[in-house]
Amino acid sequence: MRELELLQAYLTRLRQEKLQGGHAAALAATNPDDMMHIGARAHEAELVSRILVAVRDLDKDPGTFIQNHLNTI
Secondary structure, three states: OHHHHHHHHHHHHHHHHHHHHHHHHHHHOOOOOHHHHHHHHHHHHHHHHHHHHHHHHHHHOHHHHHHHHHOOO
């Protein structure tokens, strides 16, 4: 499943970009309104992390993926 490996690499890079962007925004923050944008970037990074975990589960064992991620819907 080479495609899933590529997707994992992409998601890892995307998460890193979101975290670095949030860090840079936190360092540059000059007023309390900036915190909303910093929080949004942190939430984006968390969402990407959750997706990455799900893709890794799918790559390892589709049965585990279904049990952990699809039965809760």
